[in-house]
Amino acid sequence: MADTPKRHMKDKIYETYLGRIQRGEITYDDRLVDTAIAEEFHVSRMPVRDALMRLTHEGYLESTTRGFTLPTLQYDQILDMFELRRLLEPRAAALATANLTEADLETLTEAVARSERTLETGDVESLYAASEDIRRTWIMAVPNVELRETILRYMAQIQSVRLVTLRDEEAHHTLVDLHRQMLQAFCSRNAAHVELLLLRYVFAGEASFLRIKGEGPHG
Known part of the structure; x- marks a missing residue:
């Protein structure tokens, strides 16, 4: 005792x-x-x-x-993480679609509105916060506990990578547009469309990372 x-x-x-x-x-x-x-x-x-x-x-x-x-990830490890995200997140988001509550949808709607406002303000910190709220809301609705915990674990490890890609001006409009489309798909409970959009979202993040890496002195 x-x-x-x-x-x-x-x-x-x-x-x-x-x-x-x-x-x-x-x-x-x-x-x-x-x-x-x-x-x-x-x-x-x-x-x-x-x-x-x-x-x-x-x-x-x-x-x-x-x-x-936080763990320090090497370049190859980050690419491996993107591959893992492509394999897991689209399916996980599709599974979460039917489980989202009305309160969850309200949270998503408010977060997407904040994401949209960053197109005018250029506030990357606000975009990151909105993206985190969107991501965490649907992840917490994933019914497969092991899948949910796996995603939460590796997403925590690559936060700095996500913040860097969100600073990519070329990707900004694409990501906000995908936020809008994901909200519509979640609200209409269209799991197949959610799965496709999440795959596009991960590809957009990876393309942004590779573009930024290529522009750097060690690219």
């Missing part, structure tokens, strides 16, 4: 930081240090270390000599 409070805090810290990672609140510039997190939760370092090690074992973080960070 004496271990219950520690176990409870370990789980609470794990869930808190898992959520922050999945929502994009932790970036590649952030270093998670156990002493700082222990102060945040007013606990010893032990439950913090347990939570951070669990996140590391699950692939959300990697351990360094100066704390825990």
Whole structure:
């Protein structure tokens, strides 16, 4: 019984930081240090270390000599991730279509409206936030739990890649247009069209990444 409070805090810290990672609140510039997190939760370092090690074992973080960070992906690994996304996300989104609630559709509608406004403002941070809300809403409606958790895990790992591709002006209009079309397909419960649109969305992101990589000094 004496271990219950520690176990409870370990789980609470794990869930808190898992959520922050999945929502994009932790970036590649952030270093998670156990002493700082222990102060945040007013606990010893032990439950913090347990939570951070669990996140590391699950692939959300990697351990360094100066704390825990998001995993660093190499070029080939990023291309492999895009292939994985093409294989999993279109089908997952199709499965989610029938499960979306009216509240989910309202969330999607509001997020797409924010996405559309970025065409005028050019606010990449707002586009990223809207894209994350759209993505997370349909992913959480995927009925296959293992499929859902797999997507959440690798999407957390490639957040920086997504932010870079969203900064690609050439892709901006394409992505917003796909947001609009996906909303219409979700609202009409057209799973086949959702599947096609998600495939196009992933291809657009990959094309943007390759274009940006080609423009860089090491492309």
